[in-house]
Amino acid sequence: MTVSLQDIALRAGVSTKTVSGALHGGSARMAVETRERIQKLADDMGYVTNLAARGTRQGWIPLVAIVADELITTPFATEILRGLDNAMQGKDMAVIATNLSAGRSIEQVHAEVRRFRPRAMAYAAMYHKVVALPPGLADGFAVMINCRDADGRVPSLVPDDEGAAYDITRHLIARGRRRIAFINLPGLLAGELREAGFRRALREAGLDDAGARVLPAVARKTYSDRAHSLVADHVPMLLDGPDSPEAILAGNDRVAMEIYAALRRAGRDIPGDVAVASFDNQVDLATRLDPPLTTMALPHREMGRLAAERLLSDELNPPAVQKLAFRLVERQSV
Amino acid sequence: MTVSLQDIALRAGVSTKTVSGALHGGSARMAVETRERIQKLADDMGYVTNLAARGTRQGWIPLVAIVADELITTPFATEILRGLDNAMQGKDMAVIATNLSAGRSIEQVHAEVRRFRPRAMAYAAMYHKVVALPPGLADGFAVMINCRDADGRVPSLVPDDEGAAYDITRHLIARGRRRIAFINLPGLLAGELREAGFRRALREAGLDDAGARVLPAVARKTYSDRAHSLVADHVPMLLDGPDSPEAILAGNDRVAMEIYAALRRAGRDIPGDVAVASFDNQVDLATRLDPPLTTMALPHREMGRLAAERLLSDELNPPAVQKLAFRLVERQSV
DNA sequence: TTAAGTTGGGTAAACGTTAACTCAACATCA
DNA sequence: TGATGTTGAGTTAACGTTTACCCAACTTAA
Structure with missing residues (x-):
């Protein structure tokens, strides 16, 4: 045939x-x-x-397998895939994407996908986190996207959350805001790092005591859609307190949306009375808010692009952790 | 090793x-x-x-290759992939997705992906259309998603646009609306079919002459974001005309959004004065409109699911065209 | 003129797996 | 007792490539 x-x-x-x-x-x-x-x-x-036949000889197939810890079809994953895909153009590599859903462990999915003898493997997380990887993944070409290996054996590409919070805070300060509150996402690595960056920027500007406060956006430790939001309680408390903030930094765009609503109820103008800035740049959300939201865009596509470049570079990279800068998207909320 | x-x-x-x-x-x-x-x-x-080695023997690898005519990372494609992926769970099949972007023809992409010797192939279109397929695709397991082969050699799964327009029109009629206008997307197969369904529903209800009108949403033949919108012109014209409509059916949710704006400018209440209904169910858009939009959801996930079932069924299906029903998502605009 | 190199291509083995035969040992039944 | 299965596993040859090795013919240089 x-x-x-x-x-x-x-x-x-x-x-x-x-x-x-x-x-x-x-x-x-x-x-x-x-x-x-x-x-x-x-x-x-x-x-x-017949690439399968060639593969038996070579030991691998021109395939990059990407294992994601959540639905591969979320917007963030989509951005990562797009970055990967773009960088693969003309490289004669195909991408095979798998989910870590439905109670399958990393080990299982890893073993399943290894059967195809992919040239390279990528592990992608939805949220910046530290994960424990199965031993085999460190062999051969591998890269971690949006997460780090606990043992540091695999090269990683992660967003620079600390730097992003530092940058946006400096941006707020440069716009003349001195009393800044941060309604952060609790229980997340990203949240910890951002709080550190936030405090560093304030410290450098000598604003440690100018009413800076960090509050959790939700009641539970792990952030999810169903966690009870505390924003509606926190915002009036902040406004009525002694050092009413001139700016509020939100843990993400959804939190920012809630802050908008709370400020509106309190009769405050954005950004006249209170500036609002955030993280994520969920375009649908950020552009439709009134005023459109200034927010730090995560470097998802960049991570995908660099992942592809590393995997295709033919030389085993040192297992370094590379931090990628966010991009400030200025709209009208600051 | x-x-x-x-x-x-x-x-x-x-x-x-x-x-x-x-x-x-x-x-x-x-x-x-x-x-x-x-x-x-x-x-x-x-x-x-080693699936590659097994593949040389069997002649195929447990891989489903899906070729999409536009970016595989759009929300519609995402839904199709999700449906495919769900149905593949536990079937020991992986999905490899490719784009038809950057000036690569169907033939080229088809040849590229065939080198992997996938068990089955799917061709997916972003918009319901008729396409000319390379001859080889008809061999072996293949299915077309959201499109039909010009020659009818490959089984297809397409949305039932005619039926959807029929259903939503009947829904409007059942809600007491008699004078209904349709601001449709010109130059698209979906638009043609929907117009037919729209007219059939009116005919059956004896409303042919009750002021039914079909107008194009954009000036150019092919609908795209950059085409000049005619909605702002059409809506006032309809309202001021002799048979001011009690309902307007929109070609998609974006058009509906423009209709909302135009109705608001004219001081009309939705749905009090004019009901609005649409196609697509872009959730971000439809739920955020005021009032939330009643719209017909495309059966993308269903198409993905059925595609997977067909491809995995191990028996060559007759090359039938299967039409899938839309789902009415009732919100408050009717 | 001859030794050495170059050019163009053949041979055969290997990659890891599966499938068509084969075969020995044993059980069953008339 | 012998014919007939049945059970369990070995042999060997594929599948379509690539690669290590080899060789003949021709070219070049001393």
């Missing part, structure tokens, strides 16, 4: 090795006319390379 | 065939103790099946 190298060799009156060389063997020495004759023949016969 | 069947066979003192049978050969006759001994050994040695 499908035509193989041998079929072509037979028709061309040469050996399969010659056909293989003619079609795939870059600059191997070979008569130009032979090569062209074979290429034409292969074309006419409708030859399609 | 990686352990093979032969390595296990050597250690177990049996032949590779026996190991293969013990690990993969379903109910082949074999001593239970031998099987268990080998399975344990394989586990201890960290054996991972």
Whole structure:
């Protein structure tokens, strides 16, 4: 049915090795006319390379397997995939994406996907976190996206949460805001790092005591949609307190939306009375708020792009953790 | 490095065939103790099946390749993928997704992805359309999602646009609206079908002459974000005309949003004066509009799910075109 | 003129797996 | 007792590539 190298060799009156060389063997020495004759023949016969067969010889298939800890179809994952995909263009690599859903452990999914003998593996997390990786993942080409290995054996690409909070806080200060509150996401690595960056910026500006406060956005330790929001309680408390803030930094755009609502109920103008800034840049949300929200965009696509570059670079990278800067998206809330 | 069947066979003192049978050969006759001994050994040695090697033998790899005509990372494609992925759970199949972007023809992408020898292929379109497929795609397992083959050689799953327009129009009629206008998307197959369904519902209700009108939402033949919108012109014209509509059906949620704005400018209440309904169910948009929009949800996930079932059913399906119903999402705009 | 290198291509083995045969040992039945 | 299964496993040959090795013919240089 499908035509193989041998079929072509037979028709061309040469050996399969010659056909293989003619079609795939870059600059191997070979008569130009032979090569062209074979290429034409292969074309006419409708030859399609069998990567599976090549894979048995090489030990791998030109496939990058990406394992994600949550639905691969969320907007964040989509951005990562897009970055990966763009960087793969023309590299003769395909991407195979798997989910870690439905009670399957990392080990299981890893084993499942390894059966395909992918050239490289990427592990992607939805939220910046530290994970424990199965031992095998460290062999061969691997990279972690939006997370770090607990043992530091695998190179990682993570967002620079500390730096992002530092930058946005400095941005607020530069706009003349001195009393700044931060309604943060509790229980998350990103939240911890951002709080550190927030405090560093204030410290450097000598604003430690100018009414800076960090409050949790939700009641429970782990942030999820169903956790009870504390924003509606915190905002009036902040406004009525002694050091009413001139700016509120939100843990993400959803929290910012709630802050908008609370400020509106309190009759405050944004950004006239209180500036609001945030993290995530969920475009649908941020642009539709009134006023449109100034927010720090996560470097998801950048992480995907760099992941692809690392995986395709053919040299085992040192297992470094590379921090990627957020991008400030200025709208009208500051 | 990686352990093979032969390595296990050597250690177990049996032949590779026996190991293969013990690990993969379903109910082949074999001593239970031998099987268990080998399975344990394989586990201890960290054996991972080599699907590439198996693939050379079988002629295919347990891979479903999906080729999409636009960015695989759009929300619609995401829904299709989600449906596919769900249905694949536990079926021992992986999905490999490719884009038809950057000037690559269907033929090229098809040839590229065929090199992996996937078990099945799916072709997915972003918008309901008829496409010309490369000949090879009809061989083996294949299915078309959200589009039809011009020659009808490949089984297809398409949304029932005619029926959806019929249903939503009947819904409007059932709510007492008699004069209904339809601001449709021009130049699209979906638009044509929907217009037919719209007219059928009116005809059946004897409302042919009750002021029914179909107008294009944009000036150009092909709908895109940059096409000049005609909604702001059409709506006042409709309202000021002799048969001011009691309901307006929109080509999609974005058009509905523009209709909202135009009605508001004209001082009309939704749904008091004019009901609005639409197609797409872009949740972000539809729920945030005021009032929330009643709209027909496309069966994207359903298409993905059925595609997976068809592809995995092991029997060549007759190349039928299966139409899938939209789902009415009732909110407050009717 | 001859030794050495170059050019173009063939041979055969290997990659890890599966499948078509084969075969010995044992059980069953007339 | 012998014919007939049945059970369990080994042998061998594929699948379509790539690669290590080899060799003949020709070219080049001393």
